[in-house]
Amino acid sequence: MTADLFAAEQMPPAAVPAPAATPAPQTARHARSKQLWYAVVFPEMAHQEQSTVLLRGLCMHAQQFTSFVSIEPPNALLLEIKGSLKLLGPLERLHADLDARWQRLGLPAHSAAAPSTLAALWLARGGVGPGGEPGGTAPRAGQSLQLEDLGTLPGRLAGLPIACTAWDISRLQTLRAMGVTRMGELLRLPRAGLARRLGAAAVQDLDIALARQFAPRRAFVPRERFYARCDFETEIENVAYLEKALEPLIARCAQFLRERQAGVQALRLKLRHRAGPATRVHLGLASITSERRRLMDVLSQKLGRLGLEAPVRGMELVSGSLQPLIAASLDVFAGMTGAGAGRDSAPQLVERLRARLGENAVYGVASIAEHRPEAAWRRVQELRLASALRVDKKTAHQMMNDPRMPRPVWLLAAPLPLDSGLILEQGPERIESGWWDGKGVARDYYVARQSPDAPQSHGAKLWVFQERRSKRWYLHGKFA
Amino acid sequence: MCFVAVKTWMPREVSSLADILADARVWKLKDASAAPARPVWSTGKSSLDARLPGGGWPTASLIEVLLDDTGLGEVQLFLPALVESQRRTDSSGAQDAPWIVWIAPPHEPYAPALAQQGIELGRLLVVRPASAMEALWAAEQALASGVCAAVLLWLKGTDDRWLRRLKLAAESGGALGVLFRPERHRFESSPASLRLLMTQGEHEARLDLLKVQGGRPGPVDLGSIPMDGTSFGSP
Numbered sequence A: 001m002t003a004d005l006f007a008a009e010q011m012p013p014a015a016v017p018a019p020a021a022t023p024a025p026q027t028a029r030h031a032r033s034k035q036l037w038y039a040v041v042f043p044e045m046a047h048q049e050q051s052t053v054l055l056r057g058l059c060m061h062a063q064q065f066t067s068f069v070s071i072e073p074p075n076a077l078l079l080e081i082k083g084s085l086k087l088l089g090p091l092e093r094l095h096a097d098l099d100a101r102w103q104r105l106g107l108p109a110h111s112a113a114a115p116s117t118l119a120a121l122w123l124a125r126g127g128v129g130p131g132g133e134p135g136g137t138a139p140r141a142g143q144s145l146q147l148e149d150l151g152t153l154p155g156r157l158a159g160l161p162i163a164c165t166a167w168d169i170s171r172l173q174t175l176r177a178m179g180v181t182r183m184g185e186l187l188r189l190p191r192a193g194l195a196r197r198l199g200a201a202a203v204q205d206l207d208i209a210l211a212r213q214f215a216p217r218r219a220f221v222p223r224e225r226f227y228a229r230c231d232f233e234t235e236i237e238n239v240a241y242l243e244k245a246l247e248p249l250i251a252r253c254a255q256f257l258r259e260r261q262a263g264v265q266a267l268r269l270k271l272r273h274r275a276g277p278a279t280r281v282h283l284g285l286a287s288i289t290s291e292r293r294r295l296m297d298v299l300s301q302k303l304g305r306l307g308l309e310a311p312v313r314g315m316e317l318v319s320g321s322l323q324p325l326i327a328a329s330l331d332v333f334a335g336m337t338g339a340g341a342g343r344d345s346a347p348q349l350v351e352r353l354r355a356r357l358g359e360n361a362v363y364g365v366a367s368i369a370e371h372r373p374e375a376a377w378r379r380v381q382e383l384r385l386a387s388a389l390r391v392d393k394k395t396a397h398q399m400m401n402d403p404r405m406p407r408p409v410w411l412l413a414a415p416l417p418l419d420s421g422l423i424l425e426q427g428p429e430r431i432e433s434g435w436w437d438g439k440g441v442a443r444d445y446y447v448a449r450q451s452p453d454a455p456q457s458h459g460a461k462l463w464v465f466q467e468r469r470s471k472r473w474y475l476h477g478k479f480a
Numbered sequence B: 001m002c003f004v005a006v007k008t009w010m011p012r013e014v015s016s017l018a019d020i021l022a023d024a025r026v027w028k029l030k031d032a033s034a035a036p037a038r039p040v041w042s043t044g045k046s047s048l049d050a051r052l053p054g055g056g057w058p059t060a061s062l063i064e065v066l067l068d069d070t071g072l073g074e075v076q077l078f079l080p081a082l083v084e085s086q087r088r089t090d091s092s093g094a095q096d097a098p099w100i101v102w103i104a105p106p107h108e109p110y111a112p113a114l115a116q117q118g119i120e121l122g123r124l125l126v127v128r129p130a131s132a133m134e135a136l137w138a139a140e141q142a143l144a145s146g147v148c149a150a151v152l153l154w155l156k157g158t159d160d161r162w163l164r165r166l167k168l169a170a171e172s173g174g175a176l177g178v179l180f181r182p183e184r185h186r187f188e189s190s191p192a193s194l195r196l197l198m199t200q201g202e203h204e205a206r207l208d209l210l211k212v213q214g215g216r217p218g219p220v221d222l223g224s225i226p227m228d229g230t231s232f233g234s235p
Helices: A051-062 A082-088 A091-104 A117-126 A150-158 A169-177 A183-188 A191-198 A200-209 A239-259 A292-305 A346-357 A393-398 B002-009 B017-022 B029-034 B046-051 B079-092 B111-117 B132-145 B160-173 B183-187
Strands: A037-041 A069-072 A076-080 A110-114 A227-236 A262-273 A279-289 A312-319 A362-367 A377-380 A410-417 A422-433 A441-450 A461-467 A473-478 B061-066 B099-103 B124-127 B148-154 B176-181 B194-200 B205-212 B218-220
Touching (some): A037 A091, A051 A069, A051 A076, A082 A091, A091 A110, A117 A150, A169 A191, A191 A200, A227 A239, A239 A312, A262 A292, A292 A346, A346 B132, A362 B111, A377 B111, B046 B205, B061 B160, B124 B132, B148 B160, B183 B194
Parallel strands (some): B061 B176, B061 B194, B099 B148
Antiparallel strands (some): A069 A076, A262 A312, A362 A377, A362 B124, A410 A473, A422 A441, B194 B205, B205 B218
16 A cells, blocks of 8 residues: 555656656665654634634643644644653553643634654544535544554554645645545555646655654743732832732843843733723833843832822733844943943933823934925934944934025924015025825915014014915024 | 343333233233133134133123024024034043934924934933023033033023022033013013024124123124025025
């Protein structure tokens, strides 16, 4: 049965290049595999939105059995269990323990073990039944497919429907059109022809399933977070006391981050009350940090603005995801000399301002190469806080510096219609642009002063323009 | 050698005013003001520089500008200093370019105009606080942080206590604090080391020094405040 697998049938016209006609990697047929994979498929999860999140949660369970767990979207997990057999084995027992875990979680699951990743997956999917037959909530003891011997692998796969490969529909339809419905029939087909009809990837999948080719999987690494909880003996009503109570938590958090050479950019604080929903404080930092002082600084700013509606019974501090800390060179003597002590860095200042005034209240401005004055600038929320930035003299001097085109320091949010008398001092500067996006302007700009007989004459130097079509005058800026 | 030693014992003969002034024991007001401990930034106007102790805006101090309307060239007075503050630290090479913070400006600061004047926009921060209290707090934070070269603050009004706090913050952070307030605060006491009054004259803005620490108050003849180094004729 295994003899004719992928038998090297030469295509008669030798001119046809066989795509990806790599020679089948030779492995000892009857050797015992070095790996043993356990696959579990959760049929109900296939159409759920949050399946990846759920699978991540299940990975935590799976990691009690093995150190190597891989997520197979959309609804399966792969576990390498060869290394766990000695401790948790034999295989039957480990398999049963794993299945019992899914059953305890109330998740319908189909599982199988096989010496290769794809074989285990396909076998597990095959347990679902051809038409998605509503299987039991847990695999019955006899249904658990187990095998460890490479030699029996093709035989066990042969009975599976081709649908368990989870290949795309067009490929499966091609196979059905060829009259292939079971894996056994597929494996009997010539390798080169298969590669031509289905693509090299299909052949490679078969190689992986038969453990002829190694397929590395990405191991699931749990996302670490800092979590600390603190319950108070008495209820706290004062924010100042709350800050004091928070200090050890922040210190622990900073320690936690330091040990991992990581930093956070967000922290969440949950204040629990006796009744009612918990107060949640979310704080973002301008840059990744693990400094206790900075974290405390921002948190106390936030707390200072927080109106406590009810006494607090306890709190929880959860960090955002950990990010690697990129070390910046620090001034060795910064903390020692009197002048440098207590000084902030620019990110610290920005995030302290943002923590109290709001994210959008602190921004930068950037100039855009654009003729229309109102489109020639924009707000910048992401500030370049990197300390490496120096003033670049060259670019600063290359800036447009034409005395005939003065620009005012203040630009009004919208042009203001003018009717009082003006004394024009300089101009015109014709700006005609933007016809392509429907916001076209055709204006003549002047530097002007309000004439002394104007109602509220303060004689300010103004930037005015005359709309060329309507001949009306507008105020657009002030030279402050 | 011998001759010199003898001469110092002789009673000094007072011959002229120049001799008196050359005597190191005579304390001169002008000299005292000409050697401030802190560096100064030029205002870009020689007539104003000449009136300020040290020949420019004092750093690490609070400057108060009283004016009722915007558009009198009040920001223009400080732009050369802002540019210089960013340049100077750069040439020393050791430090990062310092930040410039504008708090509660009356309108949007127009980026092309500032770039035209040579301001490094990547180091300009605009802060829009919701209240005067928050504006003062933000100004104090920025002044004391030590990362800002200058903090410009626009306010309708504030009290003496807060001004004192701002002054202390400016001194500790080594930053130049500029506070723009309406003219009605003219007769209130202020701890600012420099107080200016800007009013509209016949043709151009008029600048009065109300208070100058280490200098003489009085009106300053600015000529016209150029916007970019040129004077404009009527079209």
